Amino acid sequence: xxxxxxxxxxxxxxxxxxxxxxxxxxxxxxxxxxxxxxxxxxxxxxxxxxxxxxxxxxxxxxxxxxxxxxxxxxxxxxxxxxxxxxxxxxxxxxxxxxxxxxxxxxxxxxxxxxxxxxxxxxxxxxxxxxxxxxxxxxxxxxxxx
Amino acid sequence: xxxxxxxxxxxxxxxxxxxxxxxxxxxxxxxxxxxxxxxxxxxxxxxxxxxxxxxxxxxxxxxxxxxxxxxxxxxxxxxxxxxxxxxxxxxxxxxxxxxxxxxxxxxxxxxxxxxxxxxxxxxxxxxxxxxxxxxxxxxxxxxxxxxxxxxxxxxxxxxxxxxxxxxxxxxxxxxxxxxxxxxxx
Numbered sequence: 001x002x003x004x005x006x007x008x009x010x011x012x013x014x015x016x017x018x019x020x021x022x023x024x025x026x027x028x029x030x031x032x033x034x035x036x037x038x039x040x041x042x043x044x045x046x047x048x049x050x051x052x053x054x055x056x057x058x059x060x061x062x063x064x065x066x067x068x069x070x071x072x073x074x075x076x077x078x079x080x081x082x083x084x085x086x087x088x089x090x091x092x093x094x095x096x097x098x099x100x101x102x103x104x105x106x107x108x109x110x111x112x113x114x115x116x117x118x119x120x121x122x123x124x125x126x127x128x129x130x131x132x133x134x135x136x137x138x139x140x141x142x143x144x145x
Numbered sequence: 146x147x148x149x150x151x152x153x154x155x156x157x158x159x160x161x162x163x164x165x166x167x168x169x170x171x172x173x174x175x176x177x178x179x180x181x182x183x184x185x186x187x188x189x190x191x192x193x194x195x196x197x198x199x200x201x202x203x204x205x206x207x208x209x210x211x212x213x214x215x216x217x218x219x220x221x222x223x224x225x226x227x228x229x230x231x232x233x234x235x236x237x238x239x240x241x242x243x244x245x246x247x248x249x250x251x252x253x254x255x256x257x258x259x260x261x262x263x264x265x266x267x268x269x270x271x272x273x274x275x276x277x278x279x280x281x282x283x284x285x286x287x288x289x290x291x292x293x294x295x296x297x298x299x300x301x302x303x304x305x306x307x308x309x310x311x312x313x314x315x316x317x318x319x320x321x322x323x324x325x326x327x328x329x330x
Binding site: 003006009010013025027 | 172175176179180183184187188191193197200201204205208263264265266267269270271273274292293320323324327328
């Protein structure tokens with residue numbers, strides 16, 4: 001038997017009104033997906049907290065090391081402590097990001113006249129859509145909803 | 146006929162680019178292509194529910210990425226490329242989930258041909274589909290597009306990023322394997 005001897009009929013069927021109803025069902029699914037779009041951003045909270053803690057830690061250490069050149073005895077003492085020791089202290093102290101934020105004097109950062117600091121402060125954050133796309137692309141499953 | 150289809154594509158894209166008409170433009174796109182994309186997917190995944198899920202996924206991807214679509218390319222080719230990738234990834238995931246060798250026949254889909262809902266054909270037509278399931282997924286895809294969907298090699302080449310020569314060889318070999326299988330017993 002040759003292939004052309006077989007009738008080319010479509011053996012696959014669809015439920016009644018499937019194609020008539022499909023656009024509406026799709027529209028609803030897209031609307032549902034868009035309604036839950038903020039969710040991945042909430043899931044990203046942990047990552048954002050870690051990133052924020054790292055930035056704050058940087059500012060604290062960087063600010064202290066710059067100010068250590070000024071004549072404050074406490075700062076002079078702190079300037080003798082290595083960055084590694086400070087990082088270890090902050091890591092072991094179990095301080096949350098919020099506590100770190102509260103304890104940080106923003107005026108210290110503002111007073112630092114340094115191109116690197118300006119660049120860090122002015123760099124564009126990742127927008128929500130980019131985060132969503134990254135999550136979709138890499139199918140990141142976060143444990144926090 | 147071809148220029149009419151191109152005009153329709155242009156009209157759909159023009160509407161989608163206009164924020165005020167985006168929804169209705171997308172609706173036109175769905176209505177214009179849903180059937181061809183569905184049958185393309187269905188022949189690959191066999192099961193209606195899987196095909197339905199994948200068709201929705203394809204259109205959601207289209208909705209999210211339509212702004213990235215370059216107007217100098219062909220909308221039909223772009224849509225089929227997305228659907229094809231979705232199908233191949235789905236089949237790969239499924240084989241890995243059911244521990245089926247990637248190159249072996251998909252027995253799970255065999256069973257669907259015998260007892261799945263929304264399938265009805267003569268014995269020889271079912272046997273033809275079973276013969277197709279013995280082909281590697283990419284070769285089955287090429288065969289379906291050429292034999293059932295009557296697509297030009299030029300279009301299949303753009304969708305699969307494969308040379309026309311390789312596609313012709315793949316189709317020829319597929320026909321040979323299928324005829325060998327249906328003539329067994």
